[in-house]
Amino acid sequence: QSVLTQPPSASGTPGQWVIISCSGGSLNIGSDYVYWYQQLPGTAPRLLIYKNNQRPLGVPDRFSGSKSGTSASLAISGLRSEDEADYYCAAWDASLSAWVFGGGTKLTVL
Amino acid sequence: EVQLVESGGGLVQPGRSLRLSCTASEFTFGDYAMSWVRQAPGKGLEWVGFIRSKAYGGTTEYAASVKGRFTISRDDSKSIAYLQMNNLKTEDTAVYYCNGGADAETYWGQGTLVTVSS
Numbered sequence: 723q724s725v726l727t728q729p730p731s732a733s734g735t736p737g738q739w740v741i742i743s744c745s746g747g748s749l750n751i752g753s754d755y756v757y758w759y760q761q762l763p764g765t766a767p768r769l770l771i772y773k774n775n776q777r778p779l780g781v782p783d784r785f786s787g788s789k790s791g792t793s794a795s796l797a798i799s800g801l802r803s804e805d806e807a808d809y810y811c812a813a814w815d816a817s818l819s820a821w822v823f824g825g826g827t828k829l830t831v832l
Numbered sequence: 833e834v835q836l837v838e839s840g841g842g843l844v845q846p847g848r849s850l851r852l853s854c855t856a857s858e859f860t861f862g863d864y865a866m867s868w869v870r871q872a873p874g875k876g877l878e879w880v881g882f883i884r885s886k887a888y889g890g891t892t893e894y895a896a897s898v899k900g901r902f903t904i905s906r907d908d909s910k911s912i913a914y915l916q917m918n919n920l921k922t923e924d925t926a927v928y929y930c931n932g933g934a935d936a937e938t939y940w941g942q943g944t945l946v947t948v949s950s
Contacts, residue, residue, distance in 0.1 A: 724876070759877070761877075765942075766929055766940045766941065766942050766943055767869075767877060767929070767940055768940070769936075769938045769940075772935045772936060772938070773935060776935070776936065778935075778936040778937075778938070779936065808876075810876065810877050812877075812879075818896070819893055820879060820893065820894075820895055820896070821867070821879040821882075822879065823876060823877045823878065823879060824876075825876050826876040826877070
């Protein structure tokens with residue numbers, strides 16, 4: 723059971739808009755930044771979004787992050803086949819003194 | 833190009849020890865915290881622990897599942913972070929990734945597989 727809750731799966735067709743949610747609590751998402759990672763099959767995770775809504779260089783602006791209260795979302799617009807991957811949210815949990823991850827969302831591009 | 837390379841993985845029996853290394857290149861290693869994250873076969877990401885930079889005391893934090901068994905250390909002169917794993921259990925079987933940096937400048941290694949089995 724992960725501290726952060728994500729839907730196990732999501733899907734969309736090419737060109738569509740998809741949103742992946744991440745729900746936490748007051749001592750993780752509610753009080754600190756949220757980070758999002760993309761993991762393509764058989765590869766290491768890659769930082770997609772940091773500090774709730776910031777994109778590292780090289781991440782397309784089709785990817786955007788937001789946070790409200792104890793929940794966060796990753797939005798992907800103009801879905802492409804290469805977006806098919808697992809997506810994880812993460813945040814620091816002040817009560818556990820630990821980084822916590824969501825269980826991951828497997829995105830399928832139909 | 834920044835590179836983080838993990839090494840030291842392999843097959844080990846339950847109760848034994850293993851030490852993983854994470855060697856960094858083209859990276860101002862000493863300026864950053866270094867973390868370890870693992871992924872059991874077919875499962876999600878699990879944070880293992882991290883070590884702060886010397887500027888922040890070089891202190892460590894660990895996940896409850898490994899506290900007391902795993903130890904993270906660093907050698908800034910060699911740009912290497914270590915994960916010493918003692919009293920290994922079958923549930924520690926996973927790909928172990930190191931990562932370092934901060935915010936936009938965060939880098940991950942390719943991972944090293946640790947299999948704990950008799």
